[in-house]
Amino acid sequence: MSLPNFLDMYKKLIANPSVSAIDRSLDLSNKAVIDELANWCRELDFEVEITELTHSPGKFNLLARREPLDKNLTEGGLMLAGHTDTVPFDDTRWNSDPFELTEKDNKLFGLGSIDMKGFFAFVLNAIRQLEHSQQSTPLMILATADEETTMAGAQQVAQHASLKPKYCVIGEPTDMVPVFTHKGHMSSAIRITGRSGHSSDPERGLNAIEIMQQVITQVLQLKEELKNKYSVEHFAVPHPTLNLGHIHGGDNANRICGCCELHIDIRPLPGLSIVELEQMLLTALKPINEQYPGSVDVIDLHDPIPAFSGRTDSGLVKLAEKLSKQKAIAVNYCTEAPFLQQLGCETIVMGPGSIAQAHQPDEHLAMDKIKPSQEIILNLIQTCCFNKEEAS
Template sequence: MFSPKSLHNLLHPLVSIDSVSADHAAQDRCNQACLALLANWLDDLGFDCHLQAVPHSRNKYNLIAHRPGLQSQSGGIAWLGHSDTVAADAARWQQDPWQLQQTADAFRGLGAVDMKGFFAVLIELLRQLENAQWRQQHPLTIIATADEETTMAGARALTQELIGQPALAIIGEPTAMQPVTLHKGYQAFRVTLSSRGGHSSEPRPSHNCIHAAMSITQQLQKIAKRLTELADKRFSIPQSTLNIGTLNAGDSVNRICASAELGFDVRPIAGIEFGQIEQWLQQAVSAGLKGYHVSASLTPLYQPLLGFESSIDVPMQQHLKHCCGHSHGAANYVTEAGFIEQLGVPTVVLGPGNIAQAHSVDEWIAFQQMEQALTSYRQLITQIDRFAC
């Protein structure tokens, strides 16, 4: 049964907790309060909960919650999602991003779709099954990770011992409830530029870091074109992509710009090596600096993320289609699925909401998507016994 009121009572406190993950320390927040709330709910449902401190993070944690099965200690489903959100430009929102708003057909708030709405649906489903006295034969594991929006440090810290031996892992990222079994890899970079600068009354374009950054951008566009030479038609955007996302430069209009930072990411398909991409980018930076008295360095922001391809077998693919009403597909974005697949657990990305609403002003999730997730997840969780290890 779908109840907007019940889901509001779960999603409202989750959204109200600021759990932003950001590269800049001033915006970054600890996620412990969000995990404590989830742990309280799961503890009431008979889960054994513990926090894992995440190495190489700013005081971040993973939550691992486990409930044994009556019949077996293997099989079942591991459900995973991230507890962090992107930062919000509050001035552009029509509301306080951390105050959940309910409309006639949706919830609005930071993290509503990416991906606190997933946790609200999952807790609501478990409560409904508890009330129906459902007897769980195989283990259930629920994991909430840290820093998915930046370093993926939370997912990197997970081990097979923590996850166990589930028959299936489900990453609840917003897929409009279409099973995703394939996605691209990911690299992110920063180019830092510096020069002696000078007074704007004697402008010297060759010393101007903004001019140099524009020149480097032109070279990066050549790399973007080069990346289109190889295609994988399983993706809606078949080629690898390069996107320039940030440019921060200068401090005064009456100075020759003496510093700048350019940020961009690359999402490669299989067949293009990370090392080759980085070599091309180094060459692009060098070519862009020709004729400039500007120094520049190219720095990876995070460790590269390999693309993901699920190992689920044909019977599981058919079962997912039966439960969700959609065949499996591919995504252009990146998730934590590859880390779980590397631990030997067949993994699929499957969650309520549309990725188009994620990372956006006035982020929202439709009731229809949450209702569909409740129905599909109920079928998956109660019928997983046939796929027990």
């Protein structure tokens, strides 16, 4: 087979559903996307390694490597990384088929068009323009699974013993603005177990909703403590955030509520460890658990994701700023960067499309951004891997 053109690659990637969801009824394998990428990478002389996730059967990572033809040039290199899964979708809110790349109003619509299957079309289209014989350092393409849920794919890659790129660029949608640092993500359920009973005799029960009211008071105090104690000026929201996102409990007005559960979302800054944050939450709830022994449980809704911290003076950041003509920024959302950074590589987040479109109905890429985004990606690969002046 021959490598399809840019738009055909885009279409094929969008056409293969690869939804990642905690709800198993919505969760899908990403194998079809991985197989498509594997075939295209082989067309460009890459050696391809496909690995099933240890703890997520049916989910796969792809690592494609292409070494320089000069076997003495095998150190360092560039890894271009992205995830193959998408969020779930509500087709009643889409104006087109989420799995059919649709061109309208100078935009390309489709689930994953910018978050972030489309990035692979940009990367492969750039590499096809470069002569393998001129390659001077290793070039790698990483495609991961389950970024939108557990980030299990990236966490497994971080343990890869022989993967040691010098640079890593994660192609999340940043409008090609380099991102050098971002916050982490911690989602927790606070579950109150009371004792149900008839509402006519409150003393015979233990009302979980009433205990939850005390929990919320403590959690809101923690929110203020985080806001007042920690700050990093690079971020548009300079402090850690804490959001009360979901609550449910009880079953009827005339029954004492026996169970109530609150889901919270915390976004820690670089420098605030997950362990420290978890301890702060437990400390805040300790007086309530002492008053009502065994009534308060804190449960991770997913493995916490640490913040990502890079340096504005790194060679890769400086190169990305030069090519994009944009200063590197900090963002409030999180990516696979803290895990891939564990490989020992300089790491940034930079890719085509706007984050404002991510996780939205009618997700799309503005077509007038294709040419400038493609040029930056091509120049990045050339500079790092094809005898141009390398980032230092």
